[in-house]
Every structure is written in structure tokens, then in C-alpha cells.
Amino acid sequence: MLNLDAPDITLVPPFMERIEYARKSMSKLEWKAFCAEDRQLAAWREFLCDDPYTRHALLKPRGYAGDAVVMDYAYRHSSVMRHVAAESEYGRIIYETTSGAPQSQSARDRISLIASTIERLAKDNKLRVGSFASGHARELESIKYASELIHEFVAIDADNMSLYEINNSYGLAIKIRAINHNIFRLSADNIGMLDFAYSMGLFDYLNVSAAKRTLRLISETVDRGGTLLFGNLTEEAANLGYCEAVMDWWMIPRTYDEMTELGEILERTDKWSVKVLQQGCFYYLLGVRED
Numbered sequence: 001m002l003n004l005d006a007p008d009i010t011l012v013p014p015f016m017e018r019i020e021y022a023r024k025s026m027s028k029l030e031w032k033a034f035c036a037e038d039r040q041l042a043a044w045r046e047f048l049c050d051d052p053y054t055r056h057a058l059l060k061p062r063g064y065a066g067d068a069v070v071m072d073y074a075y076r077h078s079s080v081m082r083h084v085a086a087e088s089e090y091g092r093i094i095y096e097t098t099s100g101a102p103q104s105q106s107a108r109d110r111i112s113l114i115a116s117t118i119e120r121l122a123k124d125n126k127l128r129v130g131s132f133a134s135g136h137a138r139e140l141e142s143i144k145y146a147s148e149l150i151h152e153f154v155a156i157d158a159d160n161m162s163l164y165e166i167n168n169s170y171g172l173a174i175k176i177r178a179i180n181h182n183i184f185r186l187s188a189d190n191i192g193m194l195d196f197a198y199s200m201g202l203f204d205y206l207n208v209s210a211a212k213r214t215l216r217l218i219s220e221t222v223d224r225g226g227t228l229l230f231g232n233l234t235e236e237a238a239n240l241g242y243c244e245a246v247m248d249w250w251m252i253p254r255t256y257d258e259m260t261e262l263g264e265i266l267e268r269t270d271k272w273s274v275k276v277l278q279q280g281c282f283y284y285l286l287g288v289r290e291d
């Protein structure tokens with residue numbers, strides 16, 4: 001078992017390194033037991049809750065892990081920065097570290113990837129865009145001239161507070177259609193046809209059969225010539241130990257082969273060209289449905 005030092009603000013970066021090392025060096029059972037029972041880890045958890053990002057992720061005020069506000073902390077979004085400014089000095093220092101960690105940086109890069117994909121695809125025509133498990137859809141802020149590139153943005157999320165935030169923040173500039181529903185209970189007819197369908201921060205929670213079902217649904221909404229993109233944490237993602245041990249935020253990372261195998265679902269129905277790409281802590285499956 002790992003012997004952790006007592007919590008200390010100067011030891012936050014080495015603690016984060018040690019926790020990742022510990023996750024890799026233990027069996028899954030040992031790791032779960034360590035997360036549930038280790039007293040020094042519990043002391044660290046309490047100490048690290050000065051950071052509002054860690055605290056929100058751990059307390060889960062919306063009742064589930066990884067809500068859109070947690071993502072705003074990862075994005076260093078303006079909506080949460082006033083909460084950060086109101087924290088203690090230690091809270092602000094820890095937030096610098098957690099929001100600067102590679103997984104948070106990769107989440108910010110993910111926003112840029114979606115924005116640049118929309119800008120690239122919308123060269124000739126305005127796009128019908130759909131985000132599956134949209135959260136707050138902060139990528140809309142990173143798109144240059146979004147209102148000129150997007151014909152309609154379909155935001156699908158089970159959490160009505162996330163959809164309210166999208167309408168409130170972007171509804172004046174962009175035509176939004178919000179669908180407040182559990183994705184598993186939707187059919188493609190409920191959504192309509194899209195030129196670009198994507199999903200970020202959803203597949204990380206889905207077992208293989210749910211992931212296949214969801215991918216099939218998303219693919220059925222993609223029109224001929226359209227594009228599909230989804231992301232999933234890689235097995236080697238840098239901060240899974242911190243997410244699990246400190247934030248009690250358990251996700252399902254995937255390997256390159258598992259992503260490729262999911263992509264085979266697409267090729268079974270229609271003609272698709274499919275690629276798996278890696279950027280930082282995420283794999284992305286990019287599919288283009290042939291005309």
C-alpha cells in the first residue's frame with residue numbers, strides 16, 4: 001500500500017504524481033479498496049476540497065458525476081472564475097494545479113477541435129449541428145461567426161439546467177433546438193438529420209453495449225456526406241487517479257483497438273470512412289458518411 005505524506009499545499013503536485021503512480025501499480029481491487037479506506041487519502045481529499053473544481057466534482061450537486069459545471073471548471077470558463085476568485089488562497093492555488101493538469105488541458109483542446117471542425121465543415125453551407133450530451137456547449141463560444149455557420153444547433157441532454165444555460169448564453173445568436181431527454185430513449189426521428197453530429201463527455205460513461213447503441217443512434221442522424229465525431233478518454237489519460245481517488249469520478253477509458261472496434265458499427269450499415277485519432281488524453285473517432 002501507498003504511504004502518503006500529510007496534506008500540505010507545497011506537496012500538491014507531487015501528491016498528484018504519486019496518486020497516478022499508485023493507480024498504475026495496484027490491481028483494480030486494491031485500488032478500489034485504497035480509495036475507499038485509506039485515511040491519509042481521506043485527509044488529502046478534505047484538504048483538496050478548498051479547490052471548487054475538486055469540491056464540485058466530489059459533491060455532485062446535480063446528482064451525477066461529471067456535470068456541465070465541472071466541465072466549466074476544467075475549461076476555466078468565465079462563469080466559474082468568480083467562484084474561484086472568492087476561494088481561499090489555498091483553494092486558488094490548488095485550482096491552478098487541477099485546471100492546469102493534462103486532462104483539463106485536453107478538455108480545453110477538445111472544445112477547440114469541435115469549433116475548428118464546425119468552421120471547416122461549414123465552408124460551403126450552413127450546418128445542421130447536433131451535440132449528444134451537450135452540457136453547456138461552450139464550444140459555441142470558440143467558433144468564429146457561429147451564427148453564420150450554423151443553421152440549427154440541436155442540443156440533447158438529460159439535464160434541463162444545462163439546456164437552460166445554452167439557451168440563455170447562446171440562444172439569441174444561434175438557432176437552438178433543445179431536446180431534454182435521456183439519449184437511450186430517443187430515436188433518430190426525434191432528432192432529425194444533421195450535417196455534423198458529435199458527442200463529448202458521454203462515451204466515457206458507457207459500457208460497450210451502451211456505447212454501440214449510442215453510436216448507432218448518432219450515426220442514424222448523420223445525413224449523406226455528413227460527419228460524426230465522438231471522444232473518449234484513453235487508458236493512459238494523465239489524471240484518472242485523481243478523478244477516481246479524490247473526486248470519486250469514475251469513467252471508462254478506452255484503448256485504440258476498442259475505439260476502432262466501435263467504429264466498425266458504422267461500416268456495417270452504410271459506407272463510412274472512419275479514423276481514430278489521439279489528441280492529448282482523448283481518442284476521437286471521426287466518421288464521414290459517403291454521399
Ligand SMILES: C[S@@+](CC[C@H](N)C(=O)[O-])C[C@H]1O[C@@H](n2cnc3c(N)ncnc32)[C@H](O)[C@@H]1O
Nearest residue numbers: 066071133134135157158159181182183200201
Ligand atoms: C461530462 S458532461 C459533457 C458536456 C459537454 N458535452 C462537454 O464536453 O463539456 C456530460 C453531460 O452528459 C449528459 N448526459 C449524461 N448521460 C446522458 C444521457 N443518458 N442522456 C442525455 N444526456 C446525458 C449530462 O447531463 C451532462 O450534461
